[in-house]
Amino acid sequence: MSETTMSDQSPRPLVEIRDLRMHFPIHAGVLRRRVGAVRAVDGVSFDIHEGETLGLVGESGCGKSTCGRAILRLYDITSGSIRIEGDEIGTLGQDALRPRRPRMQMVFQDPQASLNPRMTVARIIGEPLDEHTTLSRAEKLDRIYELMDAVGLNRNFANRYPHQFSGGQRQRIGIARALALNPKFIVCDEPIAALDVSIQAQVVNLLEDLQDRFGLTYLFISHDLSMVRHIADRVAVMYLGRVVELAPRDSLYGAPLHPYTQALLSAVPEPDPGLEASRRHIILKGDVPSPANPPEGCNFCTRCPQAMPVCHRIDPEMRELRPGHFAACHLHDPDHAPTAEPTAANDQPQQGE
Amino acid sequence: MPDGASPILEVQGLQTVFRTRGGDIHAVNSVDFHLQPGELLGVVGESGSGKSVTMMSLIGLLPSPPAEVRAGTVRFGGDDLLRMPARQLRDIRGARIGFVFQDPMTSLNPVFPVGFQIMEPLRKHMGLDRAAARRRAQELLELVGIPDAARRLGDFPHQFSGGMRQRVMIAMALACDPEVLIADEPTTALDVTIQAQILVLMKDLRERLGMAVIWITHDLGVIAGIADRVMVMYGGQVVEQAPVKALFARPQHPYTRALLQTVPHVTGARADRLKVIEGQPPVLSGPPRACPFRARCPHAFETCARANPARVAVGPDHDAACFWDVDRGAPRHV
Numbered sequence: 001m002s003e004t005t006m007s008d009q010s011p012r013p014l015v016e017i018r019d020l021r022m023h024f025p026i027h028a029g030v031l032r033r034r035v036g037a038v039r040a041v042d043g044v045s046f047d048i049h050e051g052e053t054l055g056l057v058g059e060s061g062c063g064k065s066t067c068g069r070a071i072l073r074l075y076d077i078t079s080g081s082i083r084i085e086g087d088e089i090g091t092l093g094q095d096a097l098r099p100r101r102p103r104m105q106m107v108f109q110d111p112q113a114s115l116n117p118r119m120t121v122a123r124i125i126g127e128p129l130d131e132h133t134t135l136s137r138a139e140k141l142d143r144i145y146e147l148m149d150a151v152g153l154n155r156n157f158a159n160r161y162p163h164q165f166s167g168g169q170r171q172r173i174g175i176a177r178a179l180a181l182n183p184k185f186i187v188c189d190e191p192i193a194a195l196d197v198s199i200q201a202q203v204v205n206l207l208e209d210l211q212d213r214f215g216l217t218y219l220f221i222s223h224d225l226s227m228v229r230h231i232a233d234r235v236a237v238m239y240l241g242r243v244v245e246l247a248p249r250d251s252l253y254g255a256p257l258h259p260y261t262q263a264l265l266s267a268v269p270e271p272d273p274g275l276e277a278s279r280r281h282i283i284l285k286g287d288v289p290s291p292a293n294p295p296e297g298c299n300f301c302t303r304c305p306q307a308m309p310v311c312h313r314i315d316p317e318m319r320e321l322r323p324g325h326f327a328a329c330h331l332h333d334p335d336h337a338p339t340a341e342p343t344a345a346n347d348q349p350q351q352g353e
Numbered sequence: 354m355p356d357g358a359s360p361i362l363e364v365q366g367l368q369t370v371f372r373t374r375g376g377d378i379h380a381v382n383s384v385d386f387h388l389q390p391g392e393l394l395g396v397v398g399e400s401g402s403g404k405s406v407t408m409m410s411l412i413g414l415l416p417s418p419p420a421e422v423r424a425g426t427v428r429f430g431g432d433d434l435l436r437m438p439a440r441q442l443r444d445i446r447g448a449r450i451g452f453v454f455q456d457p458m459t460s461l462n463p464v465f466p467v468g469f470q471i472m473e474p475l476r477k478h479m480g481l482d483r484a485a486a487r488r489r490a491q492e493l494l495e496l497v498g499i500p501d502a503a504r505r506l507g508d509f510p511h512q513f514s515g516g517m518r519q520r521v522m523i524a525m526a527l528a529c530d531p532e533v534l535i536a537d538e539p540t541t542a543l544d545v546t547i548q549a550q551i552l553v554l555m556k557d558l559r560e561r562l563g564m565a566v567i568w569i570t571h572d573l574g575v576i577a578g579i580a581d582r583v584m585v586m587y588g589g590q591v592v593e594q595a596p597v598k599a600l601f602a603r604p605q606h607p608y609t610r611a612l613l614q615t616v617p618h619v620t621g622a623r624a625d626r627l628k629v630i631e632g633q634p635p636v637l638s639g640p641p642r643a644c645p646f647r648a649r650c651p652h653a654f655e656t657c658a659r660a661n662p663a664r665v666a667v668g669p670d671h672d673a674a675c676f677w678d679v680d681r682g683a684p685r686h687v
Contacts, residue, residue, distance in 0.1 A: 225545070270618055
């Protein structure tokens with residue numbers, strides 16, 4: 001797709017990702033020869049506008065976390081372009097990246113694993129300040145207190161250790177650390193997945209408040225489609241290393257176009273017994289293929305309830321089907337679309353395991 | 354569900370304490386519930402609410418020490434499981450009461466083929482010979498929808514995907530035709546599309562086999578889709594119990610209400626801001642002398658700090674443990 005199709009007319013996006021690929025080599029044999037690659041992220045393109053939250057959803061193994069980490073250059077990417085504020089960082093070495101790190105930060109899934117158990121909260125939150133600023137001791141402490149206030153942590157607990165906090169509070173510590181250097185862009189990688197239901201809303205509301213207050217831009221990676229509907233402005237759906245659909249929130253949830261998105265949304269159980277009894281669930285057969293050996297043609301063709309012969313041969317391109325709503329599916333391609341309504345194709349033979 | 358029938362499982366006054374170096378943790382406090390033949394009882398609660406510990410206590414699966422089941426009776430087919438010799442309980446566990454746990458990878462033995470693991474209870478509990486057990490194991494894998502079952506009996510757990518492993522676990526739990534199946538967060542580790550497959554399988558199996566099921570989860574959506582009746586736990590206690598429709602339509606405990614309001618939906622109206630339950634779940638360091646939810650409850654008043662509310666009837670087969678009448682917006686007369 002061209003440079004312009006993925007964005008609208010508004011000013012230049014803060015983050016521009018083009019054809020990002022992150023392949024992990026597979027070595028085998030005595031000589032540890034390279035025998036293949038896991039194509040964790042295989043040609044992903046999207047923009048994120050300033051102040052926006054882009055939700056990145058998909059099932060485990062679809063490459064969403066790898067994508068988030070690759071964008072922040074926690075990996076050396078295989079190919080593609082990553083521009084943040086117009087600045088190409090995809091090809092930079094680690095030394096050149098270092099001064100750019102304060103602008104882009106990450107909140108991790110498991111606050112237990114991402115906080116050093118031997119460091120106090122003040123040291124954890126202050127560590128980015130030690131690395132990237134020349135603040136005096138007193139200035140640093142002021143900043144640490146300010147950050148603790150901002151995320152709703154009691155200042156008096158600055159000298160406590162992570163294990164003395166609950167899961168929700170630990171995630172607040174992780175968020176305060178990410179905010180320390182006044183970033184513009186934060187990748188939130190499953191920030192609420194490890195938290196209890198009653199604590200998730202607290203953290204999500206905090207992320208929204210901080211976004212308003214500091215003008216933050218989020219890439220919100222999650223498998224929780226209900227929560228993404230709540231927090232995201234636009235949503236990208238990933239399957240097996242590719243983005244299969246990208247759309248404004250209401251358009252995606254209201255009228256999903258890709259059969260995978262349709263199945264994914266219909267599989268989310270709704271907390272309403274009356275609705276659950278009447279809802280039609282699309283049950284996908286089988287499991288996700290291995291990203292080391294993706295199928296020929298469309299990645300989803302092995303599980304798609306509406307797959308056509310063309311889907312097993314040609315990989316569909318991303319097209320804009322409604323304003324700002326993109327999907328990669330032959331069903332919506334005038335050259336390949338079935339003449340009958342796509343719903344009639346429901347009994348197409350399905351490939352399972 | 355048959356109302357008049359006598360329960361297949363009846364639990365009264367169950368109390369479980371963990372003795373730790375930091376003091377006792379009162380994980381389960383006077384829990385009462387019953388399970389009717391053929392029904393699916395959903396048990397909802399957050400981590401630490403006591404839902405798993407309750408079920409593990411029933412069938413003696415908690416390591417002791419540190420766990421100690423201090424009080425209670427568990428009636429199952431005329432016997433009290435808590436006062437039964439260990440040997441006799443072992444014969445019930447895995448045979449008349451089956452289990453499925455959350456993480457199929459850690460509950461299957463990685464060094465034995467799955468066929469062997471399914472055949473083990475069949476040979477032990479049902480006394481089948483090798484050939485008969487093998488035939489039955491293959492039948493079970495077919496029952497839970499694993500393709501090419503005969504060949505897959507020889508495969509090891511790592512050769513199965515997460516969803517398929519959970520099917521193997523369900524097959525094992527069903528091996529001896531249990532009267533009760535206890536499923537502890539059986540779909541939590543799975544992706545939504547795989548979860549949907551397992552939920553369909555579960556509905557189908559219940560129709561065919563007619564067993565009673567206790568389904569533990571924190572996911573209100575899953576409960577709404579499969580449960581007949583729901584029990585909500587908080588702070589080691591049952592705070593509300595009702596038929597599934599009544600619970601979602603007329604929740605009577607403030608915790609249940611708050612929980613239902615805090616979860617976002619994938620369909621319908623979208624709130625601009627999520628409703629929050631402020632605060633943290635309680636630390637269960639002592640026996641409960643007050644309502645465990647009072648610190649987070651919008652309706653808490655002085656009585657809530659003085660006594661722990663008992664469960665009172667609030668509708669047909671519907672009870673809640675709360676001093677506040679949410680419908681009238683006033684303290685309840687008890």
